[in-house]
Amino acid sequence: MGKNIAKSKHTFFFCDGGSCQKAGSEQVVRTARAYLRNNDLWNTTHTIKTRCNGRCEDAPTCIVHPGEFWYKELSPEKITHIVKGHIYNDCPIETELLYKEGWKEQVSSKEKAPIKPKPFEFKADEELGDCLITRGFSSDQYLYPLFLLLLEKSEGVTLYKPNYNPIPFKEIKDVVYSKAYTLELLTNTDCIEFIIAAVPIDDMALQKSKISITEYYYQKETNKTGIRFKNKFGKTLGKIEFNALDNKAWKYCTKIQLQNLTLDVSQL
Ligand code: FES
CATH class of the missing domain: 3.40.30.10 (Glutaredoxin)
Structure with missing residues (x-):
């Protein structure tokens, strides 16, 4: 009882x-x-x-x-x-x-400084060419909200995934995160999967599919911004591209995901 x-x-x-x-x-x-x-x-x-x-x-x-x-x-x-x-x-x-309750501050002898994304840096990237790039966060506590936001602000957002044609985010009808490790992006005809949760260390297949690196970039050649997802071995698992610097979803990314990081494209 x-x-x-x-x-x-x-x-x-x-x-x-x-x-x-x-x-x-x-x-x-x-x-x-x-x-x-x-x-x-x-x-x-x-x-x-x-x-x-x-x-x-x-x-x-x-x-x-x-x-x-x-x-x-x-x-x-x-x-x-x-x-x-x-x-x-x-x-x-x-x-x-x-x-x-009532204390102005917590009392901890082990306080850690909050982890913040580093500023954008110049890189001559193999895939993106000359770009400004930084790393964001890759836990599902960041990635699931990111994909939900992209669903809401899908204008000018395109998803690229190996073995798929580019998918305008407008075609994605739902974002579902109900399985143990897998986020599902549902279109009328497809279910596009990304592994976003922490996976067992000894499951190599899952390790290779899991998004472990999330990079935010500005690409000089195209004048576009984007997000690149990689596994922990450095293999690209997918990309999101934004059509303009003032794209609403990109602005959200710099504000929330990158904690108000400034992108100064005049550096390039
Ligand atoms: S506070 Fe207990 S595991 Fe984080």
Whole structure:
């Protein structure tokens, strides 16, 4: 039988993402749950495992409600102390907190600087000729939104994929990301696939098909901008081309995907 949520007074959201697991989150959860079971707190305290909380550098993490208390660098010893603090005293253990509501800043000893795309650089590229080029992000958290946006702002956008004729993005009727690794672009007659999710390291076929490099470029010869997708071995898997420098979808790319990076074509 599931928990009666109406009786639950505290909820602990334990991160069970990859970094937290590596840092020992499972032991932390087991310790907390054992304490709750043995102290007759099971029915009034809820524990939930979550995916990544977005604070991997502070792993293992958990969030406690009511309130908004974020804990960092947990261990089995610390979690018992924290559980007792919240349940018996309604009081957080301040020294272990990453953040609580009302703080202006989070407190982390392991803060990492945000990763930003590098400025566009000149390159005499084998495929594109003289161009300005930079790398964007290639995780599915960037690529899926990118393709959805292209579906919405398809004017002047063309997709190139080996073994296909150029496909105006207007012909793409839907973008579906429901399979484990594969993004599907559906036209009236075709399903064009790209592998965009993290794939198993030992599956070479998937590794070769996965987009691991995403490059944004301005090509001097054509005066066009575009996006080139490559696998991790440097093989081109596809390209998107924009018809003009002020193309709406390209502007989105520089604003969102490239975090307001400036493209100065006078450098060429
Ligand atoms: S895996 Fe736990 S915060 Fe990212």
